Amino acid sequence: MSKMHLKLTVNGQAEELRVEPRELLIHVLREKLNITGPHIGCETSHCGACTVEMNGKSVKSCTVFAAQADGAEVTTIEGLSPLGEMNVLQNAFREHHGLQCGFCTPGMITRAHRLLQENPTPTAEEVRFGMAGNLCRCTGYQNIVKAILAAASEMNAAKEAAE
Amino acid sequence: MNDQTPTRVERSAKLKGLGVSRKRVEDVRFTQGKGNYVDDIKMPGMLFGDFVRSPYAHARIKSINIDAAMALPGVIAVLTAKDLEPLGLHWMPTLAGDKQMVLADGKVLFQGQEVAFVVAENRYINADAIDLVEVEYEELPVLTDAKVAMAPDAPVLREDLAGQESGAHGKRKHHNHIFLWEIGDEAATDEVIANADVVAEETVYYHRTHPCPLETCGCVASMDKVNGKLTLFGTFQAPHVVRTVASLLSGIEEHNIRVVSPDIGGGFGNKVGVYPGYVCSIVASIVTGRPVKWVEDRMDNLMATAFARDYWMKGRISATKDGRITGLHCHVTADHGAFDACADPTKFPAGFMSICTGSYDIPVAYLGVDGVYTNKAPGGVSYRCSFRVTEAAYFIERMIEVLAIKLNMDAAELRRINFIRKEQFPYDSALGWEYDSGDYHTAWEKALKAVDYDGLRKEQAERVAAFKRGETRKLLGVGLSFFTEIVGAGPVKNCDILGMGMFDSCEIRIHPTGSAIARLGTISQGQGHATTFAQILASEIGISADSITIEEGDTDTAPYGLGTYGSRSTPVAGAAAAMAGRKIRAKAQMIAAYLLEVHDGDLEWDIDRFVVKGAPEQFKTMTEIAYASYHQEIPGVEPGLEAVSYYDPPNMTYPFGAYICVMEIDVDTGVHEIRHFYALDDCGTRINPMIIEGQVHGGATEAYAIAMGQELAYDEIGNVKTGTLMDFFLPTSWETPTYTTDFTETPSPHHPIGAKGVGESPNVGGVPAFSNAVHDAFRPFGLKQSHMPHDQWRIWTIANDLGLHG
Numbered sequence: 001m002s003k004m005h006l007k008l009t010v011n012g013q014a015e016e017l018r019v020e021p022r023e024l025l026i027h028v029l030r031e032k033l034n035i036t037g038p039h040i041g042c043e044t045s046h047c048g049a050c051t052v053e054m055n056g057k058s059v060k061s062c063t064v065f066a067a068q069a070d071g072a073e074v075t076t077i078e079g080l081s082p083l084g085e086m087n088v089l090q091n092a093f094r095e096h097h098g099l100q101c102g103f104c105t106p107g108m109i110t111r112a113h114r115l116l117q118e119n120p121t122p123t124a125e126e127v128r129f130g131m132a133g134n135l136c137r138c139t140g141y142q143n144i145v146k147a148i149l150a151a152a153s154e155m156n157a158a159k160e161a162a163e
Numbered sequence: 164m165n166d167q168t169p170t171r172v173e174r175s176a177k178l179k180g181l182g183v184s185r186k187r188v189e190d191v192r193f194t195q196g197k198g199n200y201v202d203d204i205k206m207p208g209m210l211f212g213d214f215v216r217s218p219y220a221h222a223r224i225k226s227i228n229i230d231a232a233m234a235l236p237g238v239i240a241v242l243t244a245k246d247l248e249p250l251g252l253h254w255m256p257t258l259a260g261d262k263q264m265v266l267a268d269g270k271v272l273f274q275g276q277e278v279a280f281v282v283a284e285n286r287y288i289n290a291d292a293i294d295l296v297e298v299e300y301e302e303l304p305v306l307t308d309a310k311v312a313m314a315p316d317a318p319v320l321r322e323d324l325a326g327q328e329s330g331a332h333g334k335r336k337h338h339n340h341i342f343l344w345e346i347g348d349e350a351a352t353d354e355v356i357a358n359a360d361v362v363a364e365e366t367v368y369y370h371r372t373h374p375c376p377l378e379t380c381g382c383v384a385s386m387d388k389v390n391g392k393l394t395l396f397g398t399f400q401a402p403h404v405v406r407t408v409a410s411l412l413s414g415i416e417e418h419n420i421r422v423v424s425p426d427i428g429g430g431f432g433n434k435v436g437v438y439p440g441y442v443c444s445i446v447a448s449i450v451t452g453r454p455v456k457w458v459e460d461r462m463d464n465l466m467a468t469a470f471a472r473d474y475w476m477k478g479r480i481s482a483t484k485d486g487r488i489t490g491l492h493c494h495v496t497a498d499h500g501a502f503d504a505c506a507d508p509t510k511f512p513a514g515f516m517s518i519c520t521g522s523y524d525i526p527v528a529y530l531g532v533d534g535v536y537t538n539k540a541p542g543g544v545s546y547r548c549s550f551r552v553t554e555a556a557y558f559i560e561r562m563i564e565v566l567a568i569k570l571n572m573d574a575a576e577l578r579r580i581n582f583i584r585k586e587q588f589p590y591d592s593a594l595g596w597e598y599d600s601g602d603y604h605t606a607w608e609k610a611l612k613a614v615d616y617d618g619l620r621k622e623q624a625e626r627v628a629a630f631k632r633g634e635t636r637k638l639l640g641v642g643l644s645f646f647t648e649i650v651g652a653g654p655v656k657n658c659d660i661l662g663m664g665m666f667d668s669c670e671i672r673i674h675p676t677g678s679a680i681a682r683l684g685t686i687s688q689g690q691g692h693a694t695t696f697a698q699i700l701a702s703e704i705g706i707s708a709d710s711i712t713i714e715e716g717d718t719d720t721a722p723y724g725l726g727t728y729g730s731r732s733t734p735v736a737g738a739a740a741a742m743a744g745r746k747i748r749a750k751a752q753m754i755a756a757y758l759l760e761v762h763d764g765d766l767e768w769d770i771d772r773f774v775v776k777g778a779p780e781q782f783k784t785m786t787e788i789a790y791a792s793y794h795q796e797i798p799g800v801e802p803g804l805e806a807v808s809y810y811d812p813p814n815m816t817y818p819f820g821a822y823i824c825v826m827e828i829d830v831d832t833g834v835h836e837i838r839h840f841y842a843l844d845d846c847g848t849r850i851n852p853m854i855i856e857g858q859v860h861g862g863a864t865e866a867y868a869i870a871m872g873q874e875l876a877y878d879e880i881g882n883v884k885t886g887t888l889m890d891f892f893l894p895t896s897w898e899t900p901t902y903t904t905d906f907t908e909t910p911s912p913h914h915p916i917g918a919k920g921v922g923e924s925p926n927v928g929g930v931p932a933f934s935n936a937v938h939d940a941f942r943p944f945g946l947k948q949s950h951m952p953h954d955q956w957r958i959w960t961i962a963n964d965l966g967l968h969g
Contacts, residue, residue: 001287020287027286036203037196039428041377042461046888049377077196090194094186097857101689102193103377103428109194132895135888137377137429138689140860141896 008069010035011079025061025069026050029076037077037106041135048134051107052076058114060133077106080113088158089113089151098147100138108134112148120156124149174770179709180702181916184853187694189687198426201381204396206454209383210239212447213289213457214440215279215296216467217271220307220538220881221318222300224267227279232295237288239451241296242280242443244268255412255442258435258660259512260331261341261503262323263541265439270303272320272501273540274881275466280443282455305538305881309498310475312339312535320501320536330503332512332534341503341534346517346594352529355490359481363569367561368950369554371473371498371539371875373465374546375893376688378428380468381458384444388452392419397441399424399716400434401726402686404660406718408437413445424716430688431865432544433469435506435728440468462886469506470539470875471546473498474516476558480566488566488581491528491593493519493558497543499534505543506728507550508658508665514550515649515815517594521559522603522647522819523581528593538881547865547926549650549729556646560931561948564643564938568947573620574643574939575611582607582645589912596649598817599911602845606907607645610821610843613905616641619825627943636831642824642936646928650920651734651816660725666811667735668722669743671700673804675793677786678710681743684724685736686716690922691854692732696740698850699916703744704751705771705785722807730818730920733850734911739810741915746806750792754804755783757797816911816919820844822863822928826936830967833959835871835937837900842928845907847919859904859925866929868894870937872954892952941965 003018010033019028029035029052038061041049045060052061053075081087086094089109099105108131115122115130122130127148128141136144169177179185192198229241244266247253254262267278279296283289304318311317319325319338329335332342356362382397393415399405402422410417427434440457447455459468475496481489497513499505507514513532520528545551563581567574582603583590590598611617619641626639655664668684681700685692692715697708715721724736748768755773756763759781766773773788775781783791791797792804825839842859849855872892876884885891910917930951937953938946944965949957962968 022287030202031205031285034205035196036200039200039378040202040458041379041428042888044461044887044889047377047461047893081195083195086191086194093194094190097187097853099190099193100691100857100861101377101429102189102198102426103200103689105193105198106196128896132897135377135893135895137375137431137865137893138861139857140862140864140902141899142860142901143857145896 004067006066006070008072008074010074011076019066021065021067023066025064025066028066029061035076035078039103039106041103046135048111049104049107051111051134053110053114058111077110080110088154092147092151092154096143096147096150098139098144104134104136108136108144116152116155120152122152171770178701178705178707178771180698181848181850183698183851185694185698185708185851187691189691189693200378200426200428201383201396201398202458204383204425206383206385209454209456210282210284210451211286211289212280212282212444212455213293214277215281215293215298217267217274217276217278219271219300219302220274221272221303221305223270223303225299225301228297229279231297232281232292235288235292235295237284238281238292240282240447242266242447247446250446252412252442252446255437257502257504258437259503259505259507260509263502263504265442273538274883275463275540277439277467280447282447282451307537307539307877307879307881309473309496309535309537312537313337320538339536341499341536342512344513344532345530347529348527349529351527352490352492355527356479356481356492359489360484361569362479362481363562363566364479365562365565365948367476367478367558367948369472369474369476369557370951371470372546372869372873373470373875373891374431374433374544375465375891376429376431376433379459379461379464380434380438380440382441382444383454383456384448385454386448386452392421393445394421394423395445396423396425398427398434400430400686400688400728402716402718403684403723404663404726405437407663408661409445412442422718424686427686427688431547432471432728435544436469436504436542438468461888465875465886465891466883467540469542469544470500471542471544472554474554476554478558478562480562482566482570486570486572486577486580488523488525491520491525493530495532497532497534498537498539499543500537500539500541502541503534504541506545508652508660510657511550514545516551516555518552518596518647518649519555519558520592520594521556522583522645524583524587525593530594539877545729547862548923549648549652552648553927553930556927557931560644560646560935564935565947568942575616578643578645579604579607597814598647599814599913600909601647601817601819602907602909603645603819606819606821606843606845609905609907610823610841614823614825614839614841636829638828638830638940640826640828640936640940642826642932642934642939644822644928644932644935647817647819648924648927649815649817650730650923651812652729652731653815654813655811663725664811665725666809667724667731667739668807668809669736669739670722670807671743671747671805673747673789675790677706677789679706680712680714681740682714682721683736683740684722685727685732688727690732695850695854696737699737699740700744703741704747730923733918733920734816734914735810735812737918738812738915739808742810743806743808746808747804750804751785751788753800754788754792754797758783758791813913816847816914818844818846818919818921818924820924820928822932824932824936826940828937828940828958830962833955835958839903840900841903841905842925843905843907844921844924845909846921846924847908847910847914848917849906849908850918855921856904858922860902862923862925863902863929864894864899866926867900867933868892870930870933870951870953872952874952
């Protein structure tokens with residue numbers, strides 16, 4: 001199959017590669033760029049384990065063609081904090097036991113990161129609604145919700161202090 | 164030296180040992196996307212393997228033509244049963260003593276069955292090649308209903324067993340029969356029931372479902388032809404067992420096989436079995452000389468690996484007129500699918516279903532289980548429970564409710580008067596188990612009080628009255644559940660898998676500077692072993708949990724163990740950890756005695772050090788002792804500080820709990836709302852309360868899914884109707900309830916630290932709580948039994964059948 005030329009920015013780094021038009025973004029990230037944080041859980045956009053940000057929106061990269069990401073800014077879990085450092089949200093997930101097997105976690109945190117940009121002061125119900133595209137089989141979500149709310153308060157407190 | 168500044172409290176806190184809600188060490192990696200799951204593994208020259216699967220549930224294979232597929236550039240091989248036959252690998256033994264086709268040999272027996280294995284340069288070429296493999300099928304009559312499997316004219320499924328009158332578990336009565344497993348005294352039970360004041364009868368179906376971890380099953384097989392070594396990375400809940408099985412099947416000596424379970428994205432029983440994908444990947448790597456990766460997609464996972472449940476349970480329970488239970492009779496028709504690949508200890512073809520007398524003092528009981536073949540996928544794993552324990556708990560908790568209706572008695576009271584009493588432990592059940600410890604009445608009273616049970620019943624009665632007056636269309640259900648699990652398999656005397664005793668193991672090495680590494684025969688799939696096993700050891704050896712690395716899953720380094728499932732890690736490997744820790748301490752005591760120039764009997768252990776009795780200023784810390792063990796000649800004592808323990812548990816452990824679900828049900832739409840869910844668990848000694856609570860939330864959510872909508876459904880010609888996450892219900896954060904957790908603490912008398920295991924209790928106790936809430940809402944209108952899952956349509960149907968839609 002003929003290949004196309006793809007240029008995109010992933011976690012701030014410019015990438016250039018040749019892909020088949022049918023290749024999915026998740027496969028390009030994981031198998032060509034060795035970015036294995038986003039996972040494959042269903043390949044039908046139900047589970048959200050593959051969630052990444054594309055041009056400031058949460059997308060499920062298992063149902064995005066790599067071709068659609070041409071020229072895009074893509075951010076994955078690896079791009080949310082400098083290597084070896086945990087940001088507020090990552091810390092909150094650990095602090096509140098918002099993960100167990102860790103398979104959904106990169107997608108979950110990437111989505112939560114965007115959710116808190118969309119709505120910096122969500123209620124528990126808004127968190128539950130805003131995170132409903134990301135499935136977790138281990139935690140029952142209770143501690144995920146707690147972690148996201150805690151991260152929101154911490155971020156808001158830091159913002160207020162800065163102002 | 165001998166600085167006594169830190170107080171005992173400070174020293175104890177520094178250990179982060181038993182009972183501390185220690186933050187998980189795993190999370191640093193996982194939250195940064197640095198987990199290492201099987202699909203993350205990439206090796207030079209790695210190929211990608213995937214299956215051509217059967218679209219039919221029962222068909223003869225007339226021909227397979229691989230020419231077009233092989234002609235596609237990038238396709239390296241297409242394996243069929245014909246290629247595996249010379250190696251004797253076209254069939255493989257199952258964990259249950261049956262055999263299973265690796266690739267379809269002449270016919271297919273379930274939809275999604277593996278027919279051919281395509282090996283290609285990448286997953287896209289592979290998918291193209293799968294479409295190019297031409298298979299000609301001749302359809303055969305399909306059997307999907309276990310209840311008619313034993314009819315004389317039922318289609319013959321397993322032609323390979325023609326003429327075999329007995330199987331691994333005794334006599335077969337019919338061509339679709341696998342075994343009859345019986346426990347208890349049927350004649351005595353029948354007699355008690357025949358002469359009883361009150362008898363309740365019911366058939367309870369626990370439907371077929373699937374563990375569906377977020378990560379599917381997969382592996383990377385790499386045969387190094389130069390060194391003759393096979394490395395197999397994979398989603399294995401029991402890596403050592405996989406190594407032994409791989410050796411027996413392939414003929415490669417066991418020391419030349421290394422099995423590694425990397426991070427596992429949830430298991431819940433799905434990753435216990437041995438699947439054709441593993442075998443084909445190994446063969447393909449041997450044939451091609453290159454590493455081969457196979458990872459299921461979600462549809463493969465739901466259709467082909469590891470279903471759970473599918474038990475038709477027919478019960479009779481008898482009681483005196485004032486509600487004392489006198490006998491229990493249970494017969495199960497167990498749908499095992501096309502091959503008996505249940506993952507149970509060898510001598511227990513129906514697992515521990517014989518825990519079906521539950522938490523009650525039932526003098527006489529009988530259980531018979533008929534295993535049958537159907538045209539459904541093989542599996543029969545324990546989905547977040549010990550072997551068939553959820554089935555048993557659901558059965559008895561439904562039978563109690565049905566009996567309460569018959570007696571016109573409150574179901575909480577009926578439980579209360581029949582519980583095994585605290586003073587009866589250790590308690591010998593009618594079906595042969597010795598319950599180690601329990602205090603059911605205390606737990607029950609605490610639970611009922613916590614939810615204001617009497618208040619709920621009053622509210623319910625008012626609601627029913629208001630409903631009858633036409634003032635509301637919502638009913639209130641109070642779902643009660645009290646469960647006793649049997650976990651921690653198990654004593655080698657009666658528990659084995661493929662002949663290997665179900666002990667487990669721990670090996671500890673203390674480093675010269677006083678930190679340590681411990682390796683165990685288990686493997687975490689999210690339970691947080693790296694965190695909690697270090698806590699057990701910290702309390703035993705006085706080294707901070709933060710200074711202990713826990714390693715599992717690599718058979719080249721970890722001691723042999725039977726793996727993680729059936730809540731066995733804490734009861735068995737946790738015990739091995741404690742015992743290995745005690746060996747370390749025993750040697751440390753001798754070293755300390757030498758260093759302090761006293762008799763070792765004059766020392767006592769104090770948190771992190773040995774202290775001379777009566778002279779608290781004279782002591783040696785474990786760090787000092789570790790250093791000395793490597794740096795100093797100590798007469799009569801070998802250098803170094805290491806220990807290994809293989810722990811054969813003397814008994815199972817019996818965690819228990821009380822769960823109560825308060826549910827609102829809209830009669831006209833079938834929509835439910837969980838108003839309150841209360842979960843009290845008694846798992847004995849609590850190692851890490853934060854992790855326990857997390858396990859309860861997660862297990863209860865899986866219970867919620869199973870009870871309220873999750874189902875592996877087949878149509879009458881064997882098509883899987885719920886093969887994607889569109890149809891197979893996994894609850895999102897939106898509909899998942901919030902849980903209130905609570906506990907009592909009754910230590911196990913035989914476990915070194917008294918722990919019993921908790922990961923599976925919430926599923927075992929949760930399913931009956933949710934289901935009983937639905938039944939309870941409709942009890943005032945005459946509902947006795949309605950099968951799960953209670954999705955909106957089924958709840959609406961209950962209301963409609965009861966004439967509640969006017």
